[in-house]
Amino acid sequence: xxxxxxxxxxAWFDHHGRHDLPWQRDISPYRVWVSEIMLxxxxxxxxxxxxxxxxxxxxxxxxxxxxxxxxxxxxxxGLGYYARARNLHKAARQVCEQRGGEFPTDVEGLMALxxxxxxxxxxxxxxxxxxxxxxxxxxxxxVLARYHAIAGWPGKTAVHNALWDIAExxxxxxxxxxxxxxxxxxxxxxxxxxxxxxxxxxxVGDCAAHRLGREGDFPGKKPKKTLPVRRTRFLMLxxxxxxxxLEKRPSPGIWGGLWCFPExxxxxxxxWCLDRTGRKPDAVETWPEFxxxxxxxxxxxxxILVELDAKPGWVMEADRQLWYNVRQPPQIGxxxxxADLLEQLARQGQAKE
DNA sequence: AAAGCGGGGCG
DNA sequence: CGCCCAGCTTT
Numbered sequence: 001x002x003x004x005x006x007x008x009x010x011a012w013f014d015h016h017g018r019h020d021l022p023w024q025r026d027i028s029p030y031r032v033w034v035s036e037i038m039l040x041x042x043x044x045x046x047x048x049x050x051x052x053x054x055x056x057x058x059x060x061x062x063x064x065x066x067x068x069x070x071x072x073x074x075x076x077x078g079l080g081y082y083a084r085a086r087n088l089h090k091a092a093r094q095v096c097e098q099r100g101g102e103f104p105t106d107v108e109g110l111m112a113l114x115x116x117x118x119x120x121x122x123x124x125x126x127x128x129x130x131x132x133x134x135x136x137x138x139x140x141x142x143v144l145a146r147y148h149a150i151a152g153w154p155g156k157t158a159v160h161n162a163l164w165d166i167a168e169x170x171x172x173x174x175x176x177x178x179x180x181x182x183x184x185x186x187x188x189x190x191x192x193x194x195x196x197x198x199x200x201x202x203x204v205g206d207c208a209a210h211r212l213g214r215e216g217d218f219p220g221k222k223p224k225k226t227l228p229v230r231r232t233r234f235l236m237l238x239x240x241x242x243x244x245x246l247e248k249r250p251s252p253g254i255w256g257g258l259w260c261f262p263e264x265x266x267x268x269x270x271x272w273c274l275d276r277t278g279r280k281p282d283a284v285e286t287w288p289e290f291x292x293x294x295x296x297x298x299x300x301x302x303x304i305l306v307e308l309d310a311k312p313g314w315v316m317e318a319d320r321q322l323w324y325n326v327r328q329p330p331q332i333g334x335x336x337x338x339a340d341l342l343e344q345l346a347r348q349g350q351a352k353e
Numbered sequence: 354a355a356a357g358c359g360g361g362g363c364g
Numbered sequence: 365c366g367c368c369c370a371g372c373t374t375t
Contacts, residue, residue, distance in 0.1 A: 083369060295371090
């Protein structure tokens, strides 16, 4: 017999939960896994088109495992947190090579795969495999922190552990998949970060935060700190064919595995061009600086367009350097500001024609 | 423009 | 444990 808490969540889910999300069709561990990885740090509305494109390209874990990493990152371009894509790809290869394409069926086995932690493992076990397992994503954290008025920022180990204990206690053995989906839906649509719709909440009668009139105080805020600012130059070398020079970033690291312009704070475009091509640039144009913000610093980027009237004949390292043809874009992963600048270069090229 | 979101890896 | 990893939405 489910506990009272779970009973209310389930009854609410039946009438008000989301039942038509793309990953709720043709449920499988693979589809739930991909959706859960994409949903880390990213909202449902943003994920849906990426999920659909990803599934069309890689319908099975075998298809994903067989794909080149560049293609996986290409389909992740714009979604962010690219380590998620690299881990997804690595895990797919592990599942295929070491387990014949079968996913582990328990939380511990799933957590051994790169990119899968306790919560994501719980989601796969409960939603895809229909067995009892707890999750604790941002939505569930918010619901539980408010319901029990748990003080403190969940990033602190003590708060985190307390929330996990509660999550485990409420997770029912029956209809665990619906309960898990229901908790996520409740957090996403009713128990929202700002302006929660408490009158529509099945837990309103017992919610400690609501009773105190302090919904906004839970969960506790992350201590804020001012982000440092770093500066860099992007050297956009363009040849006579309109192709741009890109280099693959080392992995791990910022934008690991993605393709980017040569970049550096002290990079001298004239010097760089002369050193690499043996000739001076035919035109140099400094574009307006813009800011790109990471989780831990701001990056002020100055793009510098360096034009060559010829096609340089130097030898490339094919694995990590390429000429990007804006008219026939290769299937590779691009850092968001790089994708943006390439698009501007393409538009500029069109205007000239 | 600034704040908030948020899970997993790693040292 | 604290820090490292983006990019989107909300305010």
